[in-house]
Amino acid sequence: xxxxxxxxxxxxxxxxxxxxxxxxxxxxxxxxxxxxxxxxxxxxxxxxxxxxxxxxxxxxxxxxxxxxxxxxxxxxxxxxxxxxxxxxxxxxxxxxxxxxxxxxxxxxxxxxxxxxxxxxxxxxxxxxxxxxxxxxxxxxxxxxxxxxxxxxxxxxxxxxxxxxxxxxxxxxxxxxxxxxxxxxxxxxxxxxxxxxxxxxxxxxxxxxxxxxxxxxxxxxxxxxxxxxxxxxxxxxxxxxxxxxxxxxxxxxxxxxxxxxxxxxxxxxxxxxxxxxxxxxxxxxxxxxxxxxxxxxxxxxxxxxxxxxxxxxxxxxxxxxxxxxxxxxxxxxxxxxxxxxxxxxxxxxxxxxxxxxxxxxxxxxxxxxxxxxxxxxxxxxxxxxxxxxxxxxxxxxxxxxxxxxxxxxxxxxxxxxxxxxxxxxxxxxxxxxxxxxxxxxxxxxxxxxxxxxxxxxxxxxxxxxxxxxxxxxx
Amino acid sequence: xxxxxxxxxxxxxxxxxxxxxxxxxxxxxxxxxxxxxxxxxxxxxxxxxxxxxxxxxxxxxxxxxxxxxxxxxxxxxxxxxxxxxxxxxxxxxxxxxxxxxxxxxxxxxxxxxxxxxxxxxxxxxxxxxxxxxx
Numbered sequence: 318x319x320x321x322x323x324x325x326x327x328x329x330x331x332x333x334x335x336x337x338x339x340x341x342x343x344x345x346x347x348x349x350x351x352x353x354x355x356x357x358x359x360x361x362x363x364x365x366x367x368x369x370x371x372x373x374x375x376x377x378x379x380x381x382x383x384x385x386x387x388x389x390x391x392x393x394x395x396x397x398x399x400x401x402x403x404x405x406x407x408x409x410x411x412x413x414x415x416x417x418x419x420x421x422x423x424x425x426x427x428x429x430x431x432x433x434x435x436x437x438x439x440x441x442x443x444x445x446x447x448x449x450x451x452x453x454x455x456x457x458x459x460x461x462x463x464x465x466x467x468x469x470x471x472x473x474x475x476x477x478x479x480x481x482x483x484x485x486x487x488x489x490x491x492x493x494x495x496x497x498x499x500x501x502x503x504x505x506x507x508x509x510x511x512x513x514x515x516x517x518x519x520x521x522x523x524x525x526x527x528x529x530x531x532x533x534x535x536x537x538x539x540x541x542x543x544x545x546x547x548x549x550x551x552x553x554x555x556x557x558x559x560x561x562x563x564x565x566x567x568x569x570x571x572x573x574x575x576x577x578x579x580x581x582x583x584x585x586x587x588x589x590x591x592x593x594x595x596x597x598x599x600x601x602x603x604x605x606x607x608x609x610x611x612x613x614x615x616x617x618x619x620x621x622x623x624x625x626x627x628x629x630x631x632x633x634x635x636x637x638x639x640x641x642x643x644x645x646x647x648x649x650x651x652x653x654x655x656x657x658x659x660x661x662x663x664x665x666x667x668x669x670x671x672x673x674x675x676x677x678x679x680x681x682x683x684x685x686x687x688x689x690x691x692x693x694x695x696x697x698x699x700x701x702x703x704x705x706x707x708x709x710x711x712x713x714x715x716x717x718x719x720x721x722x723x724x725x726x727x728x729x730x731x732x733x734x735x736x737x738x739x740x741x742x743x744x745x746x747x748x749x750x751x752x753x754x755x756x757x758x759x760x761x762x763x764x765x766x767x768x769x770x771x772x773x774x775x776x777x778x779x780x781x782x783x784x785x786x787x788x789x790x
Numbered sequence: 791x792x793x794x795x796x797x798x799x800x801x802x803x804x805x806x807x808x809x810x811x812x813x814x815x816x817x818x819x820x821x822x823x824x825x826x827x828x829x830x831x832x833x834x835x836x837x838x839x840x841x842x843x844x845x846x847x848x849x850x851x852x853x854x855x856x857x858x859x860x861x862x863x864x865x866x867x868x869x870x871x872x873x874x875x876x877x878x879x880x881x882x883x884x885x886x887x888x889x890x891x892x893x894x895x896x897x898x899x900x901x902x903x904x905x906x907x908x909x910x911x912x913x914x915x916x917x918x919x920x921x922x923x924x
Contacts, residue, residue, distance in 0.1 A: 343902050428812075432819050435905050469812035471904035 322520050325438065325473045327359070328366025328396065331539035335515060335524045340496055344519065345467055345474040347444075347490060350500030355511065355532050356477045357387065358394065359500065360440050362536040363475070365396045367438055368405035375436035376408045377426075381443040384410040395535045407434065420451045424462045431470050438473050444490065445478030457489050464493050485516075495519040501527070510662060513539055527699075529664025540668035543706040559681075559717055562600025563593055565789030566748075566763075569778060571771035574746060578769070579708045579718045581687075581740060584750030589761060589782050590721040591615065592623070593750070594683040596786045597719050598651055599628045601681035608681040610653045611670060613689035617655045624651060627786050652677070663693045667703045674716055682711070686721040687740065701739055708743045720744075745769040763789060801919035802847035803827045804912065807837040807863070808881070809855050813903055817850055817881070824909045825918030834858025838866055841873050847916045848877040848896075850908075853889045864893035877915045881908070 324339035333339045340346055348356045361376075368374045378384045388408055391397050402408065414422045430436060448456060467474050476490065485491050497516040502509050512527040530539040558573035567573045574580055582590045598608035612620060654673070656666060667690075674682060684690070691700055711718045722740070741747060747766040752759055764777045780789040804826045806817045811832070818828040829846065831837035833856040841849070849867070853860030860880070867873040879897045880890040890898035897911045912918075 428815070431816060465810065466812045469810055469901075469903055470816055471902040 325363070326366055328362045328364075329359075329537055329539060331528075331541050332359075332513070332537065334541050335513070335528055335539070336518065337522050337524070340473060341518070341520045342473055343468075343471055344495035345464060345493070346476070346496035346498065347480075347494045348475055348477045348498050348500070349480045349485070351502055352479050354479075354500040354502050355530070355537055356479075356500055357382075357442055358532055359498075359537055360442060360475055360477055361387075361391055361394070362396050364406055364438060364440060365398055365401060368401050370405060372405070372437045373434050374406045374438045374440065375427075375430050375434065376406055376440045376442065378408070378410045378412065378442050379415055379444070380412045380446040380449075383412065384408045387442070393534065407436070415447065415450060420447050420455060420459045423447070423459060424466055427463070428466055431466070431472065435470075436472055438475070439467070440475045440477065442477040443479065444476035445480055445484075448488070460489050460493060500530075512664075513537075529662060529668075531662075531665070538665075540664040542664070543667055543671055543703055543710070559604070559606075560600050561593075562596040562603070563787050563789065565778070565780070566593075566787075569763075569765055569774045569776075569789065570746065570768050571774075574717055575770050576717055577712045577715045578745035579711060579720065579743060580746040580748065581720050581722055581744040582748050582750065583722045583724050585752065586723060588750035588752055589780070589787055590723070590750060591620075591685055592627075592782055593748070593787055594685050594719050594721050595620075595623060595627055598681050598683055599624065602628075602651055606680035607678055608651055608683075609670075609673060609677070609679045610651060610683045610685065611666075612653060612655050612685045613657070614686070615655075617653060620653060620655075626784060652679075663690055663700060663703060666690065666693070667707060671707065671710060674710075675714070679716060681717050681719075683719045684721070686723055688723050704740060705743055741767070801825055801827045802916045803829060803844065804916070805829045805831060805837060805841060805846040805849045807831045807834070807849055807855060807860075808852040809833065810852070813852070813881070813901075817903055817908060820905045820908055821850075821912065824913070826912070826916070832856075834860065834863040837863055841867060841876065842870065845873050846876055848879055848912065850879050850881050850912070851893075851895075852901075853880060853882045853884060853893070861889065861893055864895075868894075879911055879915065 322341035601608035
């Protein structure tokens with residue numbers, strides 16, 4: 318779709334990414350969602366970003382919240398510039414006029430505002446209560462007048478409202494607006510998950526689906542849904558091989574892992590998955606390949622000790638923010654990103670991971686473990702889609718990945734019903750680690766269940782875990 | 791549309807021709823504010839009749855208008871000695887200026903209407919009575 322329309326930035330780079338640049342200028346848009354879903358924050362962030370001495374914004378409150386309340390709570394956000402309030406951004410309350418004279422006052426009010434201040438953006442917060450003051454016919458007539466006026470003059474309009482699903486099918490504003498953005502909130506365990514979704518955007522393409530977000534002091538922190546890269550309909554693994562760093566493993570898999578491949582290391586508790594994954598990233602450091610270890614379970618200090626025992630290399634524990642910082646000089650050492658399993662929100666994890674890999678030029682990555690991500694995913698299909706997109710991105714960018722998965726027989730049993738079962742299809746290599754307790758002296762065993770692109774050694778191999786890591790015999 | 795200020799009687803007359811009443815009202819308001827006299831017409835036939843009766847200095851014209859389209863209206867105006875000198879400023883929903891070139895318009899503006907662009911374009915072609923624009 319060719320883009321002939323100038324755009325109005327949302328003031329949020331990630332929302333712009335989803336909207337492929339922002340809202341088309343001179344459009345009329347609905348921002349819908351339940352109370353507390355973030356509509357007002359979204360609209361205010363947009364207003365502050367687009368306002369200056371030559372670009373006035375009109376923010377009208379109606380009958381939901383008085384303007385004083387809106388302005389009071391607005392000031393806790395870092396995007397709020399108090400100097401703009403009352404000058405570049407005009408806050409006005411027409412609740413009393415509406416209640417006194419009905420919805421007929423709105424169009425003349427806006428027409429007068431256009432004549433006197435010519436606002437570049439008009440926000441009406443909230444539009445939905447106007448239905449309570451009118452008949453269906455009156456509302457339709459007013460909407461006809463309103464859209465006519467707002468189409469005639471160069472201004473971009475945002476109507477906010479807490480509409481129900483039924484409203485979206487029946488209320489006339491949904492048919493006449495050019496864009497609809499929905500903010501959703503769904504409870505999961507003891508915390509809420511928030512999503513942004515574009516339902517309609519005339520004259521523009523956009524990224525479909527649910528995009529996770531959080532409300533932070535800086536405004537909405539949005540994680541655009543990861544989509545499969547355009548360049549790789551079929552991902553092709555490179556022919557170059559890289560060493561795993563695990564004594565004896567490279568020999569079993571024909572010399573090493575293909576660059577850009579994804580390897581799944583599966584096994585029960587204490588079978589050596591984390592040790593193998595650590596050796597994999599440590600080997601990367603030995604070859605001056607930037608490596609990232611993402612961990613949801615083990616205490617960072619504990620992992621730091623493990624790394625020190627294995628190789629004596631230093632570890633940097635990154636926060637989510639640090640993981641996204643672009644560094645000019647890459648310092649030696651292993652980057653670790655620890656995210657508490659309690660706070661795992663799949664959208665933020667995947668997007669943070671993807672951006673960190675891209676911006677820090679990571680060549681090897683470990684996710685320990687995929688099961689923790691699955692626990693955080695309210696929608697199994699969503700987890701599958703994310704992982705698929707992530708694996709595709711890795712292949713395109715030549716990032717070699719290792720995912721661990723604590724499991725019994727899910728993989729070897731070839732259960733494809735669950736998203737974790739389907740991970741086996743995405744994996745280029747699968748190693749199954751186990752503890753054979755049928756022998757008088759239990760032994761550790763590794764079996765290579767799948768190797769894509771090289772000769773498969775189907776034998777079960779015994780291995781030991783020493784101070785310096787795994788040794789396969 | 792009448793001008794409340796008598797001092798504007800000698801101000802240049804602009805005719806706003808558009809089927810959209812909002813455009814007529816808003817453009818008319820901005821033009822009067824800038825120092826012009828304004829007359830409005832909602833279709834081509836009405837515009838032609840009014841222009842012949844009282845030739846305007848300029849016409850702000852949407853090409854897509856009922857009864858007589860903008861292209862035909864311009865041809866008729868150019869062929870009539872009383873309106874031949876009337877300037878044409880096209881303000882159209884058509885994003886291409888091709889139509890404006892065909893009617894040999896003096897300026898082309900794409901919709902939606904915007905106050906600054908309108909007055910800038912018009913004042914380059916016909917000076918308003920006052921220079922207190924915007």
